[in-house]
Amino acid sequence: MAEVEETLKRIQTQKGVQGIIIVTAEGIPIRSTLDNASTVQYAGLIQQLVMKARVTVREMDPQNDLTFLRIRSKKNEIMIAPDKDYFLIIL
Amino acid sequence: MMASKRPKSTGDKKNDSADSAGSSTELGLPDDIFPLVLTSGTQELFECRVDKDVTRESPYKILRKEEILKDMKTRAAVSDFHPIKQTVLNYPGEELLLMFDRDFTCGQNFYLVLTEESKKRILEPPVSAREDTAEGTSLDSPPCKTPECQPWVSLGSEREIEEESVRDSRPRLKYRISRVRRKFGAPVTFTDCNAQESKDKYTECTSYDDRKFSIERMEITTGVQAVPTLRSISTQTRWTYPRNMCSQYEFREFTEEEKENIANSENFRNFVNSVVSRFEVAAQQNMIFDVFFNDWQALHEEDGIFGGKVETHLKEYQSFTDLHFTKEKTISDINWHPTINGLIAVSVMEKLSSEGKINGSAKLLQNPPLIFFWSFSDPINPQLLLECPDDVLSFQFCPSNPNIIVGGCMNGQVVLWDVSAHADRLQGTRSAAGKATSANECALPAFQDKRELNTPVVRYCAVSGVENGHKARITDVQWLPENFEISKAGIPVENKAHICVQVITCAPDCCVMFWDIRLPRVTTHSLTERKPKVTETPHLNRSDVPNTFKHLDLSWKPFIKVALPKKGTGAEYSPLKFSLRDNMNDNQTGGSTETSEQNLEKSEGGTEYALLRASSAKQLKPLEDISTRFYIGTQDGEVVYTDWKMEKDNDSGRLLSTKPSHCFLVHDGFINSVRRSPFFKDIILTVGGWTFAIWKEGVMNGPIIHSSCSPKKCTVGYWSPSRPGVFFIGKEDGNVEVWDLLEKTHEASQTQNLSTTQITCIKPWIVPPKQHFLAVSDHSGTLHILEVPWSLRSPSYNEKSNMAKYFEKEVDRLIFLNKRKEMRAKEKKDKEAEEQKKKMEPKMPEKLEEQIEEENLVHYKTYLAMEKVILKNMGLLSDEEPALN
Numbered sequence: 001m002a003e004v005e006e007t008l009k010r011i012q013t014q015k016g017v018q019g020i021i022i023v024t025a026e027g028i029p030i031r032s033t034l035d036n037a038s039t040v041q042y043a044g045l046i047q048q049l050v051m052k053a054r055v056t057v058r059e060m061d062p063q064n065d066l067t068f069l070r071i072r073s074k075k076n077e078i079m080i081a082p083d084k085d086y087f088l089i090i091l
Numbered sequence: 092m093m094a095s096k097r098p099k100s101t102g103d104k105k106n107d108s109a110d111s112a113g114s115s116t117e118l119g120l121p122d123d124i125f126p127l128v129l130t131s132g133t134q135e136l137f138e139c140r141v142d143k144d145v146t147r148e149s150p151y152k153i154l155r156k157e158e159i160l161k162d163m164k165t166r167a168a169v170s171d172f173h174p175i176k177q178t179v180l181n182y183p184g185e186e187l188l189l190m191f192d193r194d195f196t197c198g199q200n201f202y203l204v205l206t207e208e209s210k211k212r213i214l215e216p217p218v219s220a221r222e223d224t225a226e227g228t229s230l231d232s233p234p235c236k237t238p239e240c241q242p243w244v245s246l247g248s249e250r251e252i253e254e255e256s257v258r259d260s261r262p263r264l265k266y267r268i269s270r271v272r273r274k275f276g277a278p279v280t281f282t283d284c285n286a287q288e289s290k291d292k293y294t295e296c297t298s299y300d301d302r303k304f305s306i307e308r309m310e311i312t313t314g315v316q317a318v319p320t321l322r323s324i325s326t327q328t329r330w331t332y333p334r335n336m337c338s339q340y341e342f343r344e345f346t347e348e349e350k351e352n353i354a355n356s357e358n359f360r361n362f363v364n365s366v367v368s369r370f371e372v373a374a375q376q377n378m379i380f381d382v383f384f385n386d387w388q389a390l391h392e393e394d395g396i397f398g399g400k401v402e403t404h405l406k407e408y409q410s411f412t413d414l415h416f417t418k419e420k421t422i423s424d425i426n427w428h429p430t431i432n433g434l435i436a437v438s439v440m441e442k443l444s445s446e447g448k449i450n451g452s453a454k455l456l457q458n459p460p461l462i463f464f465w466s467f468s469d470p471i472n473p474q475l476l477l478e479c480p481d482d483v484l485s486f487q488f489c490p491s492n493p494n495i496i497v498g499g500c501m502n503g504q505v506v507l508w509d510v511s512a513h514a515d516r517l518q519g520t521r522s523a524a525g526k527a528t529s530a531n532e533c534a535l536p537a538f539q540d541k542r543e544l545n546t547p548v549v550r551y552c553a554v555s556g557v558e559n560g561h562k563a564r565i566t567d568v569q570w571l572p573e574n575f576e577i578s579k580a581g582i583p584v585e586n587k588a589h590i591c592v593q594v595i596t597c598a599p600d601c602c603v604m605f606w607d608i609r610l611p612r613v614t615t616h617s618l619t620e621r622k623p624k625v626t627e628t629p630h631l632n633r634s635d636v637p638n639t640f641k642h643l644d645l646s647w648k649p650f651i652k653v654a655l656p657k658k659g660t661g662a663e664y665s666p667l668k669f670s671l672r673d674n675m676n677d678n679q680t681g682g683s684t685e686t687s688e689q690n691l692e693k694s695e696g697g698t699e700y701a702l703l704r705a706s707s708a709k710q711l712k713p714l715e716d717i718s719t720r721f722y723i724g725t726q727d728g729e730v731v732y733t734d735w736k737m738e739k740d741n742d743s744g745r746l747l748s749t750k751p752s753h754c755f756l757v758h759d760g761f762i763n764s765v766r767r768s769p770f771f772k773d774i775i776l777t778v779g780g781w782t783f784a785i786w787k788e789g790v791m792n793g794p795i796i797h798s799s800c801s802p803k804k805c806t807v808g809y810w811s812p813s814r815p816g817v818f819f820i821g822k823e824d825g826n827v828e829v830w831d832l833l834e835k836t837h838e839a840s841q842t843q844n845l846s847t848t849q850i851t852c853i854k855p856w857i858v859p860p861k862q863h864f865l866a867v868s869d870h871s872g873t874l875h876i877l878e879v880p881w882s883l884r885s886p887s888y889n890e891k892s893n894m895a896k897y898f899e900k901e902v903d904r905l906i907f908l909n910k911r912k913e914m915r916a917k918e919k920k921d922k923e924a925e926e927q928k929k930k931m932e933p934k935m936p937e938k939l940e941e942q943i944e945e946e947n948l949v950h951y952k953t954y955l956a957m958e959k960v961i962l963k964n965m966g967l968l969s970d971e972e973p974a975l976n
Contacts, residue, residue, distance in 0.1 A: 003360070014374050068369050
């Protein structure tokens with residue numbers, strides 16, 4: 001438990017990281033460093049995106065799976081790491 | 092008519108046609124009849140009158156040949172029978188048949204049958220035909236009898252039959268295969284065998300494409316039936332009726348407890364651990380390489396120069412002249428309004444000539460000197476006029492409150508104006524060129540005209556006392572930036588009020604003065620307390636003059652006077668222009684409207700200047716990082732670097748100004764501009780005489796760049812606000828030169844002539860977005876506003892760093908030069924010393940001649956001996972030969 005916290009803190013203090021959100025597979029946020037409204041918004045939108053991405057990858061090759069998703073925009077970058085049950089979203 | 096058809100068929104078979112039947116052949120008629128026209132006379136003669144003797148039923152008429160001939164003879168050419176005269180003569184028989192052709196089938200109403208056979212045929216067969224048709228067709232053919240067997244005529248069909256039939260081409264072969272008897276009935280085991288395993292277990296005839304084989308199917312018998320496609324479809328609609336419904340949702344969230352549970356789970360921990368490593372990779376990538384750098388855009392900045400036609404000239408945007416007031420006057424200073432775009436203030440003064448200076452006061456009453464406010468929206472009428480006590484040589488807007496203006500006059504007085512009352516009017520011009528609406532417009536045109544035409548004149552609200560101020564004309568006035576203020580000792584201290592409260596002026600009377608617009612700190616002296624009150628009451632309170640600076644009027648005194656003594660000579664420098672390091676004024680070119688607006692709001696909150704008091708030096712914290720040194724340009728062309736901090740003189744205990752640390756005589760005329768670069772705080776441009784120079788603060792050897800002498804005097808210089816390496820120089824002949832240090836350093840990159848008289852002032856300004864103006868005034872009183880083209884206003888890629896490098900290089904060069912100079916000087920000294928030493932040394936005594944000869948002989952002898960030895964060694968000299976002596 002504590003190590004988890006520590007790890008998250010370590011990521012947060014890295015340069016350029018604005019916020020972290022951990023979401024379940026259904027899109028319900030578990031932990032976040034942003035305010036509630038943005039968290040919920042991000043969680044909902046990104047969950048759909050990840051689902052779509054995953055389906056895309058799997059469809060091309062069923063043996064393949066999504067490991068990391070990076071969305072780069074003009075102003076910032078969103079990094080998403082999906083897993084079986086959870087996602088981690090870093091802004 | 093049947094009868095008429097008959098002759099056709101007979102005509103085919105018997106081809107003897109009369110040549111006079113040429114016309115009948117033309118008509119397509121059979122050869123042996125001839126259409127004929129019989130006139131009524133002829134008809135009567137031959138008794139074949141139409142419808143009387145000859146009718147449809149009996150269209151025949153037998154005519155005797157003789158009669159026809161007789162008729163022909165009697166009537167000759169007129170006879171109707173004339174055309175067939177020959178035929179009739181040839182006619183074998185006696186009687187000719189004339190047929191009545193009622194229907195004109197042959198073209199005429201009668202026709203004559205020309206041959207016996209046809210006559211017979213016509214007459215007889217119709218008779219027989221008529222009779223026979225009633226009986227039926229059976230009489231046509233001979234009575235039916237069984238057909239006899241006739242020999243078969245081959246038409247080639249048996250060949251086909253032969254082809255089709257199948258016959259043995261050879262006798263059939265008979266084979267008999269038998270097995271040995273004992274093998275019958277034996278137990279047999281069957282196994283599976285793959286046919287493909289061994290090649291000999293099977294043979295196959297694979298189909299192949301035989302090129303030579305071609306059979307074309309000639310005929311196919313197929314049956315076709317067209318049947319409509321049948322489909323069965325059914326639909327069923329469900330009847331729904333509209334219902335009111337609404338749904339509301341909110342995001343699903345876990346409760347705190349649930350979150351805790353999840354967070355604690357093993358699963359979660361594993362997940363986090365596994366995932367973090369990926370992030371670290373990504374974060375590293377981001378750090379290594381700047382993801383957001385847009386190469387494309389960065390490339391564009393360089394390429395902009397190449398595209399299309401390049402506009403490098405300064406375009407004339409507008410020019411302002413006022414005919415009433417600026418006749419025979421020149422513009423001494425220009426200032427853009429710091430917050431309102433499109434508003435520019437210009438100070439006008441008499442053209443200075445030597446007589447004019449002396450007689451200056453006489454003209455004053457006729458045309459009071461003014462400061463004009465021009466707006467882009469109105470090129471003819473100035474927006475505002477400020478009345479001055481005397482010609483103003485230099486003025487400045489207060490950066491924190493643009494309604495306060497300070498100016499320095501010819502007679503050494505410092506003047507303050509407050510235009511807050513007219514701020515609205517000026518603000519109305521903010522909607523700049525093109526828009527006619529302003530906040531002050533009335534609905535009624537009559538009122539509007541009156542108000543607009545009368546330019547308000549604002550009188551100055553405070554002026555320094557003549558005895559307190561400068562003794563000579565004030566040539567430069569600047570506000571001190573609002574982040575610090577100067578205490579009495581010259582130490583920069585913190586400015587609590589954050590508004591500009593102090594002014595610096597300089598004049599050729601060899602001193603630089605610091606003024607404070609607040610009242611000096613109230614001391615315990617009762618005199619000073621009373622004085623302001625005393626001087627207030629007799630002062631005429633003009634209604635239109637705001638009371639902002641009443642406390643200063645006529646009693647204003649500078650609180651610091653910095654004298655500029657020359658090193659060694661005891662004389663003093665006479666400054667004309669100065670430049671402070673942390674001065675905001677040089678940098679104020681329009682980009683910072685936001686900060687000044689904020690300040691405006693702060694000050695509009697009601698700073699009463701009268702209530703402000705200069706705080707005690709002890710209370711305020713001194714600021715360390717503000718440099719108190721500044722550059723001064725003097726009347727003799729010197730550039731002086733000095734400090735305004737006051738030193739305590741140990742003897743008298745008074746505060747004295749420090750001696751200037753450095754002085755350089757560089758220019759050949761008086762210096763008219765000392766300007767700091769807006770990009771580099773320590774680069775200064777000085778313009779004077781026929782040259783200009785660029786200095787770096789801290790490099791005290793000399794100017795890092797010194798231009799060559801130009802043919803005309805340089806009258807003013809200013810840096811470009813957006814390009815680090817560009818500055819503008821105004822010349823005596825009305826030229827504006829654009830210098831680009833990165834392009835050319837030996838001459839101007841561009842010259843443009845604006846007027847015939849000398850340029851007196853140049854000030855650039857940026858109107859966001861992306862409109863750069865250059866205000867240039869000339870000696871004849873015209874203010875030109877020019878638009879700076881894109882090539883001159885947008886910096887090239889990395890221009891600032893290039894400029895910095897360039898300056899560094901120049902500094903290095905200067906240092907190197909100095910070192911070289913020193914080295915050379917040292918060398919020279921050394922050489923001289925050596926020469927001196929040489930001269931000083933005692934001369935060696937001369938040898939006598941005989942001694943020299945003796946010595947030479949001895950040398951020669953030793954040489955011969957040596958030669959002998961060598962030759963002996965080489966074997967060239969035998970022992971027997973006597974040695975040559």
